[in-house]
Amino acid sequence: EPEVTQTPSHQVTQMGQEVILRCVPISNHLYFYWYRQILGQKVEFLVSFYNNEISEKSEIFDDQFSVERPDGSNFTLKIRSTKLEDSAMYFCASRPLLAGGLEQFFGPGTRLTVL
């Protein structure tokens, strides 16, 4: 069964460094999302992406964040200058066109630890 994959599974970085989190959505999906989950808390929406542009973003997704779909398969989240409070699990999700269903399929996540 096709699934969303994410790399790395765990990323440790120093405060102020740039990180890139990578995702490979399910191949025929067209809508892509990033969410994050701080330890012990609920999942929070960051950004949605469709047709090579951001369709919606949350207050969390400030100028330090960016997303890109550099080729036909990868979807990346970049944090330019990480802060301690960016430490969280970051989940990528994808879904097909509306006719294919509305459920978003989540990847296993990348645990980001900022020291």
Added chain:
Amino acid sequence: GESVGLHLPTLSVQEGDNSIINCAYSNSASDYFIWYKQESGKGPQFIIDIRSNMDKRQGQRVTVLLNKTVKHLSLQIAATQPGDSAVYFCAESYNQGGKLIFGQGTELSVKP
């Protein structure tokens, strides 16, 4: 200092019993609702969803009920098994397929 995580509501059931997990959603304009299961260290896994034009939907061993009048969603799991132990999140969306707004989550613990 360290942030303290939210204390999750916990539901403890005996194997074989039925489980009911409840969720209150926030936006009366929400038109799509979904339940996810999250096991420790893993991403949310889709269980079942329902659109606002329905009040009940059944899957394999699971049923979702939607009460728009009181903005309440529930997940019923029949014959609960130890493998059902996880945190269950409800989520809502108000533009069909847009961002999901997650609830706090309920931890289900199944005793063998």
